[in-house]
C-alpha cells in the first residue's frame with residue numbers, strides 16, 4: 001500500500017500500514033477485503049456517507065478527506081486533501097503507470113473530440129502501430145472493441161484500460177479528455193506526449209456553472225502537460241490561444257485562416273468530400289463539412305508532431321471515413337432521400353452541421369431536421385438549438401433525446417420557447433422519437449434531406465434511468481422502407 005501512496009499528499013494515516021491491495025473502487029457497493037475504497041464528494045451524493053458500508057463489506061483501506069468519527073481496528077484510513085486526486089495517483093501506480101509506456105495523446109474541446117481521437121487511432125493503425133482508443137463511442141485495443149460508458153472513464157477504469165493496451169503491445173493511445181474528466185482528476189496522473197484542442201462553445205454549463213469555469217476546466221488539461229509534450233491548438237477558435245497560455249508544453253497551432261504550424265485552406269466542401277490545401281499540397285478527403293477540415297488538420301498536425309511522415313499521413317487521411325454517427329449518411333433506395341445521422345447535441349455542432357448541409361445541398365432539396373435536447377443536462381441549450389434548427393431547415397420536428405429524469409414535455413416546451421413566431425408553421429413537436437423520425441420521412445419529398453441530430457452512434461433512449469433500445473440509423477432505415485412501399 002505504501003508504494004501506491006508515493007505521489008499522494010497525505011494529511012494523516014491510521015491503522016495498519018502493510019495492507020496488501022488487490023483492487024481499487026470508488027463505489028462502496030463493490031468494496032470487499034483487499035479493496036481500497038475512495039470516498040469521493042460527488043454531484044449527487046458524498047462518498048464519505050458510504051465509508052461505514054465499505055468497511056462493513058471488508059474494505060481494507062479507506063481514502064477520505066474527512067475521517068469518520070469512529071475508526072475500525074484492522075482497517076487502514078488515509079486522510080488526504082483531495083480524494084479524487086489521490087485516486088488518480090494511486091490508480092496510476094496500481095496499474096504500473098501505463099501511460100508512461102505509451103505515446104498518449106489527449107483531445108479536448110466542446111466538439112470534435114471523438115472525431116479527432118478516432119481518426120488519429122485509425123491513422124496510427126494504418127501506419128502499422130498497435131494503438132488504443134478511449135472515446136465516447138467505444139474503447140478499442142487495436143480492433144478489439146470494449147464498450148464505453150463515459151467519454152473519459154474514471155481514473156481506475158482509465159488506468160486499467162491503458163494497462164491492457166500496454167499488455168497487448170500498444171505503442172500509442174488516443175483519448176478524449178472531457179471537461180468533467182479534468183475537474184474530477186480522471187486524467188491527473190497520466191503522462192501525455194501531446195494534447196489537441198478543438199474548440200470551445202456552449203455546453204455543460206449545468207455542471208460547470210459559468211462559461212469561464214468551463215474554459216478553465218479545459219485549460220487545466222494543457223496547464224498540466226509536461227514540457228516534453230506538444231500542445232496543438234486551433235488558432236481560429238476564439239479561445240485557442242488562451243488554452244495554451246500557461247502550458248509548459250511546446251505550443252503548436254493549426255488554422256484554415258492564417259499562418260500556423262499546420263496551415264490548411266478550404267478549396268471545396270462538397271457532397272463527395274472536402275478538397276483542401278494542406279501545407280501547400282492539394283488533397284481530396286472523404287469527410288464532409290468545414291468542421292471536419294479542422295478535425296483533419298488537427299489529426300494531421302498531431303501525427304506530424306509524433307514524427308510521422310507528412311506525405312504518408314495525408315495519403316492515409318484522405319481515405320478515412322468519419323467516426324460512427326458523425327455526419328453519417330443513410331440513403332433511401334427508392335425516393336433518393338438523403339438521411340444524415342449526426343451527434344450534434346450542442347448549438348455550435350447543430351449550426352455547423354446545418355451549414356454543411358446548406359453548402360452541399362442542391363437548391364431544390366428541402367431540409368427536414370429532427371432534433372431534441374437531453375434531460376438533466378444544460379437547459380440553456382434548448383431554445384437556442386430549436387431556433388438554429390429552424391434557421392437551417394425548411395421543416396423541423398422537435399422530439400425527445402434521452403429525457404433521463406426530466407419531463408420530456410417540459411424539455412420540449414423549453415425548446416419551443418426558442419422558436420420565432422414566424423417559424424411556428426414549419427415546426428411540429430412529436431415527443432416520441434420514432435414517430436418524429438417517421439413524420440420527417442413523410443414530410444420529405446424525393447431527393448430531400450432528413451437530418452436526425454443529437455444521438456449519433458447512441459443505441460438507446462434513456463428515460464427514468466432505463467435505457468430502451470433506440471438507434472436513429474436503424475429507425476430511419478425502417479421508416480424509409482415503411483413509407484416507400
Ligand SMILES: CC(=O)N[C@H]1[C@@H](OP(=O)(O)OP(=O)(O)OC[C@H]2O[C@@H](n3ccc(=O)[nH]c3=O)[C@H](O)[C@@H]2O)O[C@H](CO)[C@@H](O)[C@@H]1O[C@H](C)C(=O)N[C@@H](C)C(=O)N[C@H](CCC(=O)O)C(=O)O
Pocket residue numbers: 026027028029039040041042043044045046047048050136149150151152153154178179180181207
Ligand atoms: C456528473 C458526473 O460527472 N458524475 C460522475 C461522477 O459521479 P458523481 O460524483 O456525481 O457521483 P455521486 O452519485 O454524487 O456519488 C458520489 C460518490 O459516492 C459513491 N457512492 C454512491 C452510492 C453508494 O451507494 N455508494 C457509493 O460509494 C459513488 O460511487 C461516488 O464515488 O463520478 C462517477 C464516477 O467517475 C461517474 O460515473 C459520474 O458520471 C455520471 C454517470 C455522468 O453522467 N457523467 C457525465 C455527465 C460525464 O461524466 N460526462 C463526461 C463528458 C461528456 C462529453 O461531453 O463528452 C464524460 O466524460 O463522459
Ligand SMILES: Nc1ncnc2c1ncn2[C@@H]1O[C@H](COP(=O)(O)OP(=O)(O)OP(=O)(O)O)[C@@H](O)[C@H]1O
Pocket residue numbers: 109110111112113114115116136151176198199291292294295325326327342343344345348349350352353456
Ligand atoms: N471540429 C468541430 N467543430 C465543431 N463541430 C464539430 C466538430 N467536429 C464535429 N462536430 C460536430 O459535433 C458533433 C460531435 O462530434 P464529436 O462526437 O466528434 O465531438 P465530441 O467532442 O466527442 O462530443 P462529446 O463531448 O459528446 O463526446 C458532430 O456530430 C458534429 O456535428
Ligand SMILES: N[C@H](CCC[C@H](N)C(=O)O)C(=O)O
Pocket residue numbers: 151345373374375377401402454455458
Ligand atoms: N456527452 C454528452 C452527450 C449528449 C448526447 C445527447 N444525446 C444527450 O443525451 O444529451 C453528455 O453526456 O452531455
Ligand SMILES: [Mg+2]
Pocket residue numbers: 113114115135136137151176
Ligand atoms: Mg466524444
